[in-house]
Amino acid sequence: MTGETQQQPDLAAAVSGVGEAMAAAQQAVVKQVTLAGDLEAALDLIRDVPDFPEPGVLFRDLTPVLSDAKALGALVYGVAAACPAADVVAGIEARGFLLAAPVAYGCGVGMVPVRKAGKLPAVAAKVSYALEYGTAELEIAVGAIQPGQRVAVIDDVLATGGTAAAACELVEQAGGVVAGVVVVLEIAALNGRAELEGYQVTALRTV
Numbered sequence: 001m002t003g004e005t006q007q008q009p010d011l012a013a014a015v016s017g018v019g020e021a022m023a024a025a026q027q028a029v030v031k032q033v034t035l036a037g038d039l040e041a042a043l044d045l046i047r048d049v050p051d052f053p054e055p056g057v058l059f060r061d062l063t064p065v066l067s068d069a070k071a072l073g074a075l076v077y078g079v080a081a082a083c084p085a086a087d088v089v090a091g092i093e094a095r096g097f098l099l100a101a102p103v104a105y106g107c108g109v110g111m112v113p114v115r116k117a118g119k120l121p122a123v124a125a126k127v128s129y130a131l132e133y134g135t136a137e138l139e140i141a142v143g144a145i146q147p148g149q150r151v152a153v154i155d156d157v158l159a160t161g162g163t164a165a166a167a168c169e170l171v172e173q174a175g176g177v178v179a180g181v182v183v184v185l186e187i188a189a190l191n192g193r194a195e196l197e198g199y200q201v202t203a204l205r206t207v
């Protein structure tokens with residue numbers, strides 16, 4: 001310890017500078033993303049990877065969409081436009097997080113992570129489920145959802161529907177009301193909608 005007082009950064013000034021920079025960057029994206037065709041072009045970037053994570057599964061990979069600035073903007077705006085009115089947006093680990101956070105931020109609401117088991121320090125509810133390539137458990141944190149809050153559930157892919165159905169059950173166990181489910185890509189052959197009967201389900205693209 002030298003006893004010297006460390007110079008603290010001016011946080012208020014820094015935050016205001018960042019806010020302006022973010023607003024300018026966002027406006028630039030909004031200017032670019034003006035056509036529905038932009039969303040279609042973004043969705044065209046989804047890559048099909050055979051035999052991942054196991055033989056026989058055709059994996060739908062959104063990473064090429066995420067890494068393209070214009071496509072990412074179109075995707076976030078597309079999901080936000082498809083989102084039902086909600087008090088909070090829930091994103092399903094892990095790929096749902098990538099969309100739920102910017103959508104929630106853009107819509108001016110909070111974001112709740114629906115997590116795989118063992119990650120949360122205080123668990124309000126846990127649900128087990130099956131998916132195309134295995135079984136898993138999802139959890140939601142204590143206090144993440146207030147009683148009666150309307151929750152939009154967001155994920156990248158709807159396949160067998162086990163994951164999204166488990167997320168909806170969790171939201172309800174936590175006291176929320178599912179306003180709807182929004183996914184980027186629905187794999188129709190796996191009939192995930194059958195697991196989500198009674199919920200409003202919107203897919204930006206169905207294959």
Ligand SMILES: O=P(O)(O)OC[C@H]1O[C@H](OP(=O)(O)OP(=O)(O)O)[C@H](O)[C@@H]1O
Binds near residue numbers: 094096192
């Ligand atoms: O409709 P289902 O058959 O339930 O499958 C859909 C789920 O599978 C994928 O997640 P995965 O469990 O592979 O986890 P990850 O996002 O952590 O890769 C995808 O992101 C969905 O959450």
Ligand SMILES: Nc1ncnc2[nH]cnc12
Binds near residue numbers: 059060131159187
């Ligand atoms: N085929 C698939 N591609 C991407 N994510 C998935 N989740 C479950 N099935 C999937």
